[in-house]
Amino acid sequence: MSKVVMNEASMRRPHLSKVQQIPVSKWLMAILALLLIPLLLWLGVWQLQRADEKQQLLDRWNSARTDLTGLPERESIEPVGVNLHGQFISGIIYLLDNRTRGGRTGYEVIVPFKPDIDATTKHPVVLINLGWIAASEYRDQLPEIRLPLGSQTITGRLAIPSQTIQLRPDKWQASGRVRIQQLDMDRLALRHPGLYPAVIRIDKPLLSGLSVGWPVVNMTPERHLGYAIQWFALAIVLMGGCSWLVWPRKEEI
Template sequence: MSKVQSGSAFKWMLWISGIVLLPLLIGLGLWQLDRAEQKQELLDSWQQAIPSQELPLEQEMIRGSYKAVILKGVFDRERYFLLDNRVRKGRAGYEVVALFTADSGRSVLVNLGWVLASLDRGIIPEFVLPEGQQTISGSVRVIEKGFALSADDLAEERWPKVIQQLDAEKISSRLVISIDALELRLTEPLVSGLDLNWPVVNMKPEKHLGYAFQWFAMAFALLCLLIWSALKIRKEAIYEQV
């Protein structure tokens, strides 16, 4: 292949790559900006929520946000769950989740906090849940189904049960009780030894903005390269005409 043919092939490859990659890079940057906005709204809803004495009637109204509530009711003291693989500051642990039935008759899953896991995975932490009528406060979110490496075995009779993710439908079926697809994270401690320092979001808005800047920077660099290529092609065309 001659130098002219090689240069022409490179220019074609550059333009084809630019046509494909430029919109993709811009789209990724815009997506990161959108994620940053969503995370900021989530943080704002956690910090600024005004407590209500009723569980949200419409789950869609709080999807992607938190709603503060104050509830009166009782815990199921015999049956609770340990959410596995909850990492904080590089340390693996469990989140303790119990069933709470409010005076209104509605039931919700209450996250009582985080506990460090033992190096021996055969050792399961056990707790004594509060007895009798309780007044609890916290922030409620809609339980979103996520990815799990394996299906949770809820048929086993042993309690507490170690699970990978919250699934209100499966838990309702196992406990033979109607449970709202809501998780309440406590703001005041109820059980000794549990950490309530909640990670509201897994990635802060600032980090999403940083990623957005990187995608836009790459898009800008590619655009500059395309402009340079276009100017060079034009210069060569004028030179050939002369």
Template sequence: MSKDGGATCFKWWLLCCALLLLPALVALGCWQLQRAAEKRQMLQAWNDDSRVIHHLQALGPDSADFVPAQLQGHLLPDHWLLLDNRTRDGRAGYEVVAFMPAEEALLPVNLGWMAASPDRSVLPEVELPQEALFDGRMHRLQGSLVIGEDVWDAGWPKRVQALDEQRLRQELGQDVLPWVLDLTEPVVAGLRVDRHQALMKPERHLGYAFQWFSMAAVLAGLVLWHGWNLRSRGGEFDA
């Protein structure tokens, strides 16, 4: 094969790859638009105060995520978790999760975020409130992506990567409700309770969608230009 023939074959191969990549870029842009729509729905649910739960018995399998709740109760003393690798404003920290007794089960309560010490061996101290009104939003307890093995050390508090319902039952010796109460009003001084508002911004996904669609548009333009170039030269690319 001549040098010119090899170059033409290589450019044909690049064109085929571009044609395969183009729908992938468009699909990624559409997926980001879908995520933006989901975030708008989450924000709408978060800002909907038309129904407030005052008793956990009001929760059912059809209950919506982020329903507002105001629960009077207390927390298990000396039993709480530090959800690791949670950041605020670029700073590493923990989300503090304690447990509220509810009949024969326990309700995880996300008390908020606190900064981590630069020394990983030093765990923060938290003074859990006793009887209090816990004002927040309910969401279902779901598994999270964990990088590496999530080792739960003995003793309390435990630094963990994610909430795991089965492991919580084993460690606490009680049933755990499949819900988490994320506080919107702090009950522990120094803890930030702005977690979900920061995660729900649809503008971020719209920005990502614009990037994917822009790359798709540029790639489509290059494909069309090379296709026109190929046709005008009778099947051979301009070297």
């Protein structure tokens, strides 16, 4: 009887004292997760920084003046609202290509404008964004745009065009409706000496068929904050997974 008890105890003792061995595959998974955690934390912090930048931009937009007469100096261009009197320069209309609204492709209509010369206007030409118009189904058919004649009053906000990378510059015709891929202000200044380095986006439609209104930011601060929470949550999940993988556990009998 005592022999049987001893044999049974000797069979159980290794199971009670043996610590589960961690397979190499689990170690590799844990190491990979540990390498990803700093990246996820960095992405979360970066999204928080982007949210702060977007909020500052919105604050500047909302606090900017909207009753400025004339154009501010080049060194202090802000998204201010301006009022200008003058007339459109006839003979050329720029169609900014590949602009989408409501899932449709179209153009933004950009026209050079000659402000009335006075003490507050030092630039002979400024570009006016008249709004968006849908494109035709056929690439070679450009929309018809009829500019108003005579003196006009332009009310809108200043915007500095963003530059995108082009593999090669597109060809611009000398006059008429010119399709362009981006607002290259340096290139446009060669055509229009003294060109103001910002564009005025009008507040209210001046021509029928054109839609105005542009988002201040392409992504709201709240959305950046949501992405940051997702990155931080994923990092926490990976931390918990690493702990579960490498934490020693006793085998069940």
